[in-house]
Amino acid sequence: MVGGTGGARVETGTGTSPARTATTRTSTTATSTGTTAGSTRRQVTRRLLASAAVAVMAPLVGASRPARPVAGTWDGPGDTAFEEIYRGRLIRVTWTHRSGGAGPGEWHVTVDDRPLHLMRRADGTWLSVVDHYQSYRTPLEAARGAVDELGPGQRLRDLAPGPVGDELRRLHMGGAHSGVHA
Amino acid sequence: MAYTRKDVGKLTREERRRFVNALLTIKRRGEYDDFVRTHIRYFTADGENGLRPAHMAPSFLPWHRKFLLELERALRRVDSSVTVPYWDWTSDRTARSAPWSEDLLGGTGRRSDQQVTTGPFAYAHGNWTLKEGVTDGAFLTRDLGRSHDPIQLPTKSELEWALTDPVYDVAPWDSTVTKGFRNKLEGWGTGRGSASWLNHNRVHRWIGGVMLGAASVNDPVFWLHHAFIDLQWTRWQRRHRGARYLPATPPGPGNAQHGRILARHQKLPPWDVTPDELEDMSRIYRYA
Numbered sequence: 237m238v239g240g241t242g243g244a245r246v247e248t249g250t251g252t253s254p255a256r257t258a259t260t261r262t263s264t265t266a267t268s269t270g271t272t273a274g275s276t277r278r279q280v281t282r283r284l285l286a287s288a289a290v291a292v293m294a295p296l297v298g299a300s301r302p303a304r305p306v307a308g309t310w311d312g313p314g315d316t317a318f319e320e321i322y323r324g325r326l327i328r329v330t331w332t333h334r335s336g337g338a339g340p341g342e343w344h345v346t347v348d349d350r351p352l353h354l355m356r357r358a359d360g361t362w363l364s365v366v367d368h369y370q371s372y373r374t375p376l377e378a379a380r381g382a383v384d385e386l387g388p389g390q391r392l393r394d395l396a397p398g399p400v401g402d403e404l405r406r407l408h409m410g411g412a413h414s415g416v417h418a
Numbered sequence: 419m420a421y422t423r424k425d426v427g428k429l430t431r432e433e434r435r436r437f438v439n440a441l442l443t444i445k446r447r448g449e450y451d452d453f454v455r456t457h458i459r460y461f462t463a464d465g466e467n468g469l470r471p472a473h474m475a476p477s478f479l480p481w482h483r484k485f486l487l488e489l490e491r492a493l494r495r496v497d498s499s500v501t502v503p504y505w506d507w508t509s510d511r512t513a514r515s516a517p518w519s520e521d522l523l524g525g526t527g528r529r530s531d532q533q534v535t536t537g538p539f540a541y542a543h544g545n546w547t548l549k550e551g552v553t554d555g556a557f558l559t560r561d562l563g564r565s566h567d568p569i570q571l572p573t574k575s576e577l578e579w580a581l582t583d584p585v586y587d588v589a590p591w592d593s594t595v596t597k598g599f600r601n602k603l604e605g606w607g608t609g610r611g612s613a614s615w616l617n618h619n620r621v622h623r624w625i626g627g628v629m630l631g632a633a634s635v636n637d638p639v640f641w642l643h644h645a646f647i648d649l650q651w652t653r654w655q656r657r658h659r660g661a662r663y664l665p666a667t668p669p670g671p672g673n674a675q676h677g678r679i680l681a682r683h684q685k686l687p688p689w690d691v692t693p694d695e696l697e698d699m700s701r702i703y704r705y706a
Contacts, residue, residue: 356465
């Protein structure tokens with residue numbers, strides 16, 4: 237199984253989003269690039285909202301502290317976002333569509349506005365750079381898992397993959413590096 | 419003349435001192451942080467399109483074998499008597515066992531922030547400031563046994579379960595395979611939570627702190643853990659005479675794993691060496 241294969245990921249990623257969804261805020265930006273893309277975004281939003289309802293009925297494990305809604309307006313990059321305060325940290329999860337039809341898009345996750353690098357496992361679960369030896373069902377759960385392991389006062393350092401993808405591609409046979417990195 | 423890697427519990431006081439001194443020396447020179455960076459750089463997960471040289475792939479064992487050899491070479495340039503000891507976590511199972519002594523790795527982190535405050539790698543001594551990490555934390559962290567929700571180290575029988583598998587690895591050569599020595603040892607299980615962490619992976623989790631993340635090399639126990647993992651490969655070979663690294667040849671162009679894993683005769687980046695060339699180490703080192 238290869239990463240970045242579609243909008244289905246959106247449902248996978250959020251359909252199981254945990255109880256904290258009740259306190260997350262979903263929003264869309266107004267940077268429409270065309271009818272098709274806009275339509276897709278609306279679908280994504282609906283899925284997010286629908287999954288929020290499901291999540292309220294079926295609270296999941298993973299969050300042990302109450303979260304509260306975040307005030308303010310989301311004006312970062314990306315089409316759809318939800319965010320929450322978890323154990324005193326601001327987690328923001330964004331789904332960004334790619335322009336020009338080059339694949340479906342990718343997740344971006346930040347913790348306290350620092351990017352959290354995520355990786356996809358072949359079984360569809362997610363790993364974070366903070367916790368490389370356990371995978372989670374959704375990017376949000378992976379972000380919470382990372383927060384659980386962050387010591388007090390510690391902030392993420394931006395460990396962007398940098399030249400790695402290119403380096404490996406150059407060394408060994410082609411294939412575009414997947415866009416599932418957050 | 420092959421050198422010997424020893425059980426960490428059997429090192430003399432002088433051997434412990436020399437090992438620690440060599441680590442602190444290469445850290446001071448900046449060499450150690452290159453190892454941290456390399457491990458971060460080559461961690462590719464199997465749900466992505468990139469080549470996986472180091473994890474979730476057959477080359478997990480030879481990649482880490484070469485990684486250990488490079489570290490050991492750096493240590494031996496400082497002190498030619500030093501070799502990397504191994505930590506048998508099936509025997510030394512507590513937070514007070516051999517590796518965690520005051521004159522070797524120090525103990526678990528303090529409760530408030532997991533900071534390691536004992537032993538030569540305690541931040542306050544000024545010799546072990548983390549430069550490459552997932553967070554901006556400058557000190558080594560550990561939470562031995564995972565205090566907030568305790569787990570146990572893998573048992574002898576769990577390790578045995580891996581060693582009895584007669585096949586090195588099986589398709590699709592990733593973290594989802596439930597057969598084959600490699601993943602049973604690497605430890606990507608099915609399901610969620612505690613039951614899904616096996617052998618190698620479970621040890622990273624038992625230690626906690628920086629050992630959980632991409633920069634796990636920041637904790638020198640990384641090497642003692644991986645020396646013991648490396649020893650299991652040797653034990654497995656002895657038990658299954660003639661069994662080899664698999665796959666012998668790369669998956670073809672139509673295969674989903676094409677270009678994503680390394681076969682027996684392909685070079686392991688970033689080095690100029692193949693799994694085939696790393697299967698027999700008997701002329702370089704042996705385990706006591």
